[in-house]
Amino acid sequence: MVTASTAKASPGKEGAVPFLQIRRVVKQFDEVFAVDDVSLDIQQGEIFALLGSSGCGKSTLLRMLAGFEVPTSGQIMLAGKDIVSLAPYERPINMMFQSYALFPHLSVWDNIAFGLRRDAMPKAEIQARVEQMLELVQLKAYAKRKPHQLSGGQQQRVALARSLAKRPQLLLLDEPLGALDAKLRERTQLELVDIIEQVGVTCVMVTHDQEEAMVMATRIGVMSEGKILQIGRPSDIYETPNCRFVADFIGSVNLFKGTVDVDEADHVVINSPECLHYVSHGITGTAGMTVHVAVRPEKMTIQPERPQDDERESPEQVGFNIAQGVIKDLAYLGSLTTYHVQLDGAATVVKVTHTNAARHDASQLTWGDRVYVWWCGSDVVVLTG
Amino acid sequence: MTTAVKPVSFLHDKLTGAWGKNAVIGVPLTFLLIFFLLPFLVVFKISVSEMDNVVFKDLFVWADGVLQLKLKLGNYLFIALDDLYFQTYLSSLKFAAVTTLICLVIAYPFAYFMARSPADKRPALLMLVMLPFWTSFLLRVYAWKMLLADSGVFNNVAMAMGLLSEPVKMMNTPFSLVLGMVYTYVPFMILPLYANLVKMDLSLLEAALDLGATPWQAFWRITVPLSKSGIIAGSMLVFIPCVGEFVIPELLGGPQTLMIGRVLWDEFFSNNDWPMAATVAVVMVLLIIVPLALFNKYQAESTAGGRA
Amino acid sequence: MKLSAGQTTSRVWMTLVFVFLYLPIVTLIVLSFNASPMVTSWGGWSLRWYAALAKDTEIIAGFKLSLEVAFLTACASVILGTLAAIALNRFKRFPGRTLFAGMVNSPLVMPEVIIGLSLLLMLVSVQRAFGFPDRGLLTIWFGHTLLGMAYATVVVQSRLQEMSPQFEEAAQDLGCRPWQVFFLVTLPLISQAIGSAWLLTFTLSLDDVVLSAFLSGPGSTTMPITIFSRARLGLSPSVNTVATLTVAVVSVGVVLASVWLARAERRRAQEMSAAFRGAGG
Numbered sequence: 001m002v003t004a005s006t007a008k009a010s011p012g013k014e015g016a017v018p019f020l021q022i023r024r025v026v027k028q029f030d031e032v033f034a035v036d037d038v039s040l041d042i043q044q045g046e047i048f049a050l051l052g053s054s055g056c057g058k059s060t061l062l063r064m065l066a067g068f069e070v071p072t073s074g075q076i077m078l079a080g081k082d083i084v085s086l087a088p089y090e091r092p093i094n095m096m097f098q099s100y101a102l103f104p105h106l107s108v109w110d111n112i113a114f115g116l117r118r119d120a121m122p123k124a125e126i127q128a129r130v131e132q133m134l135e136l137v138q139l140k141a142y143a144k145r146k147p148h149q150l151s152g153g154q155q156q157r158v159a160l161a162r163s164l165a166k167r168p169q170l171l172l173l174d175e176p177l178g179a180l181d182a183k184l185r186e187r188t189q190l191e192l193v194d195i196i197e198q199v200g201v202t203c204v205m206v207t208h209d210q211e212e213a214m215v216m217a218t219r220i221g222v223m224s225e226g227k228i229l230q231i232g233r234p235s236d237i238y239e240t241p242n243c244r245f246v247a248d249f250i251g252s253v254n255l256f257k258g259t260v261d262v263d264e265a266d267h268v269v270i271n272s273p274e275c276l277h278y279v280s281h282g283i284t285g286t287a288g289m290t291v292h293v294a295v296r297p298e299k300m301t302i303q304p305e306r307p308q309d310d311e312r313e314s315p316e317q318v319g320f321n322i323a324q325g326v327i328k329d330l331a332y333l334g335s336l337t338t339y340h341v342q343l344d345g346a347a348t349v350v351k352v353t354h355t356n357a358a359r360h361d362a363s364q365l366t367w368g369d370r371v372y373v374w375w376c377g378s379d380v381v382v383l384t385g
Numbered sequence: 386m387t388t389a390v391k392p393v394s395f396l397h398d399k400l401t402g403a404w405g406k407n408a409v410i411g412v413p414l415t416f417l418l419i420f421f422l423l424p425f426l427v428v429f430k431i432s433v434s435e436m437d438n439v440v441f442k443d444l445f446v447w448a449d450g451v452l453q454l455k456l457k458l459g460n461y462l463f464i465a466l467d468d469l470y471f472q473t474y475l476s477s478l479k480f481a482a483v484t485t486l487i488c489l490v491i492a493y494p495f496a497y498f499m500a501r502s503p504a505d506k507r508p509a510l511l512m513l514v515m516l517p518f519w520t521s522f523l524l525r526v527y528a529w530k531m532l533l534a535d536s537g538v539f540n541n542v543a544m545a546m547g548l549l550s551e552p553v554k555m556m557n558t559p560f561s562l563v564l565g566m567v568y569t570y571v572p573f574m575i576l577p578l579y580a581n582l583v584k585m586d587l588s589l590l591e592a593a594l595d596l597g598a599t600p601w602q603a604f605w606r607i608t609v610p611l612s613k614s615g616i617i618a619g620s621m622l623v624f625i626p627c628v629g630e631f632v633i634p635e636l637l638g639g640p641q642t643l644m645i646g647r648v649l650w651d652e653f654f655s656n657n658d659w660p661m662a663a664t665v666a667v668v669m670v671l672l673i674i675v676p677l678a679l680f681n682k683y684q685a686e687s688t689a690g691g692r693a
Numbered sequence: 694m695k696l697s698a699g700q701t702t703s704r705v706w707m708t709l710v711f712v713f714l715y716l717p718i719v720t721l722i723v724l725s726f727n728a729s730p731m732v733t734s735w736g737g738w739s740l741r742w743y744a745a746l747a748k749d750t751e752i753i754a755g756f757k758l759s760l761e762v763a764f765l766t767a768c769a770s771v772i773l774g775t776l777a778a779i780a781l782n783r784f785k786r787f788p789g790r791t792l793f794a795g796m797v798n799s800p801l802v803m804p805e806v807i808i809g810l811s812l813l814l815m816l817v818s819v820q821r822a823f824g825f826p827d828r829g830l831l832t833i834w835f836g837h838t839l840l841g842m843a844y845a846t847v848v849v850q851s852r853l854q855e856m857s858p859q860f861e862e863a864a865q866d867l868g869c870r871p872w873q874v875f876f877l878v879t880l881p882l883i884s885q886a887i888g889s890a891w892l893l894t895f896t897l898s899l900d901d902v903v904l905s906a907f908l909s910g911p912g913s914t915t916m917p918i919t920i921f922s923r924a925r926l927g928l929s930p931s932v933n934t935v936a937t938l939t940v941a942v943v944s945v946g947v948v949l950a951s952v953w954l955a956r957a958e959r960r961r962a963q964e965m966s967a968a969f970r971g972a973g974g
Contacts, residue, residue, distance in 0.1 A: 066862075066866060067865075067866075068862055068865075087865070088862070088865040088866050089865050089866070089867075089868045089869055089870055093866075094866055094867065095863075095866045097859050097862070097863055098859075099857065099859055101857070101859040101860050101862070101863035103860060103863075103864075103878060103881075104882070105881040105882065114864075114867050114877075115867030115868050118867060118868035118869055118873070119868060162867070163866075166867070166868070405871055405872060406784065409776050409779055409780050409784075410776075410780040410784065410787060410793070412773070412776050413773045413774075413776045413777040413780065413793075413797070413842070414780075414789070414793055416773055416838075416839075416842070417793070417796040417797065417839075417842075418796075420812060420815075420835055420836075420838075420839050421796045421799070421800070421839060422796060423815055424808075424811035424812045424814065424815035425811055427811065427814050427815040427818055428810065428811040428814055428815075431814055491710060491713075494706050495706060495707060495710045498702075498703035498704075498706060498707050499707065501703070502703075508951075509951075510707075512947060512951060513711065514714070516943065516944070516947055517714050517715065517718060519896055519943045519947065520718060520936075520939055520940050520943050521899070521900045521917070521936070521939055522900055523900060523902055523917050523920060523921060523924070524721060524920070524932065524935065524936040524939065525717045525718060525721075527721075527920070527924045527932055527936075528717030528718065528720050528721045528936070529717055530924065530928060531720060531721075531724065531928055532716070532717065532720055534928070538720060538724075568713070568714075568717070571710075571713075571714070572714075621802060622801070622802060625802040625803070625804070626802055626803070626804055626805075628804060629803075629804020629805070629806050629807055630804065631804075631805070631806050631903055632902050632903065632921065635925060636921075636924055636925065646804060646806045649806045649807075649810065650806060653810060653907075659814065662810055663810070663814065666806070666807050666810050666811065669804065669807060670807060673803075673804075677799060677802065677803070680798070680799075680801075680802055681794065681795045681798055681799065684794065684798045685791075685794055688781065688782070688850055688851075688854060
């Protein structure tokens, strides 16, 4: 049984020295900045996901951590020591490749033992460690097989075992679930996290799949065009995006463009063509500023009749955060229905997600119906960028 | 829970890394410089040297305290002005071109049919094509001598069957030469064509048919243009060596078939005129330099990819 | 209707080409058993020429030399060719790369008379200046290796291209220094290509006439040179016997290789189905 020798450190612990520090790292290829002045702190024991679409620089950053690319400038400190000048084979870091890269001419056992043999570990210890790893990923019976004799999911587990065998200080995952089909992916996401937490190793993963990042990571860094846009827990990123790109990248979002009419410490009123917005918290900004109001589809309520005043979140919000429109499109997805509503007063189409809590909820509304769409002031995020 | 990080100095590794890379490039490079490039320089030098009883006079001579360059360009002038040499070079190019064309005509349909055969049959077919290649080419060319001779197999069989009253002269003619060269080089044309055709995306042809093209039109407008690189590769693999062929013209050609490879051989072995042989070689290289550059360009493109 | 016409054309054309390719080979084999010394008139079946071959010291000596040269050539070609293939495939930019690539690839198409002449003239100049090397096995070996290297590079390079660089990166990630990566991971993965290259260059060397003729010295006559001289003079039964033996050896080799390959394929298919039957995902 593998014991976690470092306890699962809670991420972002106050005052803890960051285990991995990426300081102003730049990677330039000819004219292009693949990674543009990125700084990042990763705590020991956390699973950190770099999330972004292809070409955003996340893979380049990962390869710099592994040692396959050398930063044009900047520092990478692991446990206080700058590792930029170290070759990949000198770093206490191991990587699980997207294609697994299992050596086809070696058996599962030899694949896992490969890294241990390079360290000139005594035979008995290698034996013990490999068996420990096989136990961890539940592939003991397949030790003598060659990679081409395994299924995709089994190959992934061997790749994971191989990358954990040397007990690295940092584990890197490159699109860990990219090669698996959808059904397998779901199951594997959680299994993978279980194993990593069991071992207690700090992990940095790279993915373009936001669901993967949200499920697996303790913290996410959203990247675009070589820069990190926002870092935070999955809930932080989702509920409090700091810019339009992040808001739009994760899940769906409705954006209203408007000007700040009233700017108080505890509430803000914003004027947009579709409706008046009452935001239940203060913002950093001034009256007259142009901002975007972001409301998630599931935070909106859709109904054919006007909501009662006492249904609203607070009395001040009567007349605010409400719009009328016509249903342009709807998609029935079983557990929920997505409505696309064309709002009066503007060309804006908002997306509203409605959970079909009661059995015949969905049949209430159809194309062409006039509806009210409303939401609460505390469910709103104001974006200035 | 720490991994053992070997405390090897970065400088040491950088040196061995660079040393390793330099060795990987350096060893073959040195070999090629000595055994490929240097000989060409020597050939050029000899082609412009005086030859005095198989001893070469130096190119650089001190005369009146001044370094002079003595280039004997006589051989080059001779070749340029001599009609026979001109005819021989021209004839070599012509034979090479004809051979290339015939190889293409034979090989293209063959490669096409092979590429369209059921996938499990293809390795066997490929093996059958390669098998003659593995048996000695010298022996196979020799076999044509037996087949085409006046008292050879074809003539004997035809006469025995009453088709001929007297033997047809097939040996030592342009016909036998071209036949021999086509026979030898057809596999060189088949292989690149096959490699290209087998990788072709068949859905492109289906799209063409769907949009109204007949199979014949689809072939000429889609398949052939897409196999261009295979055609060029195969043609270069046949044309360039054919220009300088020696063995086949010697065994199967005759007095009518002027081939520059034979001339070079004779100048060297029979006349012992090394500078002349060298000159003939230099001119031959100049003739094939354009197709050679084309071939190298194709090779570089088809193997593009490799990491920084 | 169109389909079957196409299939017929396909079969007819392919058969004709195969007949064209194999006719001389079959002729050689049949006539090697010809009792009559007149090669082209049939005198019944006989093994006399095989008996004569056993006593043909010239050919036997030539064969031995050819084997030696071929073996040395294959080994040297494979080493140099693999190095060149790695240099071209893994190092994208280095000074002199175009020249390097040009020099590696050109012997593939360069007429052998040019290679032979130039190499000989260079070696003679060197001999004049330094007193060595003499023309013989060594010089033939140089020439054959130059040619063999070109072929070996092509074969190994095409394999390297197919091979994902992630294997070597994974090896580095797990602690291998560059030379360890080569011997533990790269080499095993390209071993089949190296084997093919070895066989290919061996065959080429065994068969070479022109380079050997230019580069040989007194007492170093290879078998192809002997055969060529005899063939130039006329038709000789000894050539037929050598041909038949060559064909026999090659065919047996190829058949064995295909059988072995087929068996390996069948075994792999069995293992795969066993793996998936017991697969728990």
